[in-house]
Amino acid sequence: xxxxxxxxxxxxxxxxxxxxxxxxxxxxxxxxxxxxxxxxxxxxxxxxxxxxxxxxxxxxxxxxxxxxxxxxxxxxxxxxxxxxxxxxxxxxxxxxxxxxxxxxxxxxxxxxx
Numbered sequence: 001x002x003x004x005x006x007x008x009x010x011x012x013x014x015x016x017x018x019x020x021x022x023x024x025x026x027x028x029x030x031x032x033x034x035x036x037x038x039x040x041x042x043x044x045x046x047x048x049x050x051x052x053x054x055x056x057x058x059x060x061x062x063x064x065x066x067x068x069x070x071x072x073x074x075x076x077x078x079x080x081x082x083x084x085x086x087x088x089x090x091x092x093x094x095x096x097x098x099x100x101x102x103x104x105x106x107x108x109x110x111x112x113x
Contacts, residue, residue, distance in 0.1 A: 001082040005060070009083045012059035017044055018052045025062055025075040032065075032074025 001009075013019050020042050025032065039049045053073055056062040060079030064071050092098040 001086040006083060006086045009059040009061055009079070012055050012061060015052070015055075017042065017048070018056055021049070021052055022056060022061055022075070025073060026080075028074065030074055030077065032063075032072040034067075034070040034072055036070070038073060 013022060021038060021044075024038060024041065035049060035053065036046070038044070038053075039046050042049075044052070053062060053064070057064065057076075060076050061083070062073050063076045064073050066072075
């Protein structure tokens with residue numbers, strides 16, 4: 001991940017509703033949940049949610065897939081891992097292995113692919 005991508009991802013998260021959506025999708029894991037369920041749980045209007053999800057998707061933090069008539073959204077584990085790795089890659093004066101436990105604990109076993 002380069003600096004521009006990191007700025008885009010952090011910018012996507014720098015809004016309350018989008019951060020709530022991202023955290024909800026992290027909690028749900030790779031299975032994801034339908035857009036309508038996200039809107040219901042977070043009490044966000046569907047059209048507003050659609051814009052938020054598009055921003056998160058462009059930042060590679062969420063993915064979507066079609067199932068029947070529903071669009072299922074889930075956290076993009078790889079994009080999230082890249083962002084977290086970028087943030088700590090210069091950890092401890094060039095010793096990123098010292099921050100490896102931070103990344104490992106942040107992306108629990110259920111999320112490591």
